[in-house]
Amino acid sequence: xxxxxxxxxxxxxxxxxxxxxxxxxxxxxxxxxxxxxxxxxxxxxxxxxxxxxxxxxxxxxxxxxxxxxxxxxxxxxxxxxxxxxxxxxxxxxxxxxxxxxxxxxxxxxxxxxxxxxxxxxxxxxxxxxxxxxxxxxxxxxxxxxxxxxxxxxxxxxxxx
Amino acid sequence: xxxxxxxxxxxxxxxxxxxxxxxxxxxxxxxxxxxxxxxxxxxxxxxxxxxxxxxxxxxxxxxxxxxxxxxxxxxxxxxxxxxxxxxxxxxxxxxxxxxxxxxxxxxxxxxxxxxxxxxxxxxxxxxxxxxxxxxxxxxxxxxxxxxxxxxxxxxxxxxx
DNA sequence: GCAACTGTAACTATATTTGTTACAGACGAA
DNA sequence: TTCGTCTGTAACAAATATAGTTACAGTTGC
Numbered sequence: 092x093x094x095x096x097x098x099x100x101x102x103x104x105x106x107x108x109x110x111x112x113x114x115x116x117x118x119x120x121x122x123x124x125x126x127x128x129x130x131x132x133x134x135x136x137x138x139x140x141x142x143x144x145x146x147x148x149x150x151x152x153x154x155x156x157x158x159x160x161x162x163x164x165x166x167x168x169x170x171x172x173x174x175x176x177x178x179x180x181x182x183x184x185x186x187x188x189x190x191x192x193x194x195x196x197x198x199x200x201x202x203x204x205x206x207x208x209x210x211x212x213x214x215x216x217x218x219x220x221x222x223x224x225x226x227x228x229x230x231x232x233x234x235x236x237x238x239x240x241x242x243x244x245x246x247x248x249x250x251x
Numbered sequence: 252x253x254x255x256x257x258x259x260x261x262x263x264x265x266x267x268x269x270x271x272x273x274x275x276x277x278x279x280x281x282x283x284x285x286x287x288x289x290x291x292x293x294x295x296x297x298x299x300x301x302x303x304x305x306x307x308x309x310x311x312x313x314x315x316x317x318x319x320x321x322x323x324x325x326x327x328x329x330x331x332x333x334x335x336x337x338x339x340x341x342x343x344x345x346x347x348x349x350x351x352x353x354x355x356x357x358x359x360x361x362x363x364x365x366x367x368x369x370x371x372x373x374x375x376x377x378x379x380x381x382x383x384x385x386x387x388x389x390x391x392x393x394x395x396x397x398x399x400x401x402x403x404x405x406x407x408x409x410x411x
Numbered sequence: 412g413c414a415a416c417t418g419t420a421a422c423t424a425t426a427t428t429t430g431t432t433a434c435a436g437a438c439g440a441a
Numbered sequence: 442t443t444c445g446t447c448t449g450t451a452a453c454a455a456a457t458a459t460a461g462t463t464a465c466a467g468t469t470g471c
Binding site: 181 | 255256258259260262263266267270283284285286287326336338339340341342343344345346347350351352353355356359360362363366367370371373374375378383386387
């Protein structure tokens with residue numbers, strides 16, 4: 092199955108931006124939270140920008156932020172932006188066309204895989220980044236010491 | 252996503268056996284229909300045998316056949332037998348525990364991924380190998396010349 | 412005993428994803 | 442206008458996963 096963590100990372104990135112509340116985040120800050128290389132993040136941000144989920148600004152004081160409200164971004168949007176293939180794959184090499192099963196199994200499998208993809212998409216379409224953030228908050232109270240500190244400060248204080 | 256074709260191949264294999272109707276198939280025959288190496292098939296057959304979906308017999312005149320009726324084998328059974336991971340993966344390296352988002356995003360993502368997996372499983376649980384075979388038959392009439400020939404003969408005639 | 416199979420180990424090959432270095436170009440501020 | 446700070450992107454290395462191959466021990470029917 093998904094051997095890639097692209098979807099998980101993308102959700103993480105957009106969640107950070109929702110948390111940071113319109114303050115542009117630098118790729119290095121994001122990378123530090125995700126625990127990867129800034130270039131990996133920038134690559135992903137390009138895809139997310141193409142899908143119009145984030146906007147980025149070059150140059151000093153630049154960074155990236157959400158292109159629209161967290162409640163207007165679904166996990167399906169993210170999924171479609173960063174994950175090109177469906178959930179399953181067909182045979183690497185096409186089956187034997189001289190076998191009555193081999194010649195048609197692809198058609199049937201595609202029907203099944205479509206049903207699966209549709210089911211996945213239905214789930215993802217019903218979850219927004221706002222939902223993710225709100226599911227996140229309950230955990231935060233118990234793990235992070237609470238003082239007068241904005242969410243943005245918390246995100247930016249990653250290296251402490 | 253699933254970069255692997257294991258599920259597709261496994262469905263193909265069990266469909267062949269349902270088609271062959273209790274006649275044991277040799278790994279080489281199956282490999283020829285799937286268009287791969289017999290050892291790849293034997294490896295998969297071992298997993299399917301562990302999951303009690305097929306039974307194999309060593310030695311001359313050996314081979315593998317379904318362990319139970321096609322209508323009693325769901326695609327979910329197959330999925331669980333050959334595909335160990337869920338649909339999506341989390342981060343390769345765990346996120347930064349000092350970030351309020353990073354420390355808890357895993358929990359939220361796991362909830363989401365569970366919802367997705369559940370949706371996938373619900374779809375697969377409702378499709379049996381018998382369904383696959385019956386979806387296959389309509390195609391066969393139009394692509395394979397019909398004469399007095401049993402399904403088993405057709406499968407075995409792969410190399411013609 | 413022999414020929415025909417499976418089960419399995421040990422590789423190699425291939426593909427995909429992730430991580431890294433390097434640098435051109437955008438941009439704000441002094 | 443120059444400088445330091447960012448993004449965008451190319452080019453490549455490393456890590457991982459999947460698929461394919463060869464080889465052979467062990468089973469089984471004849």
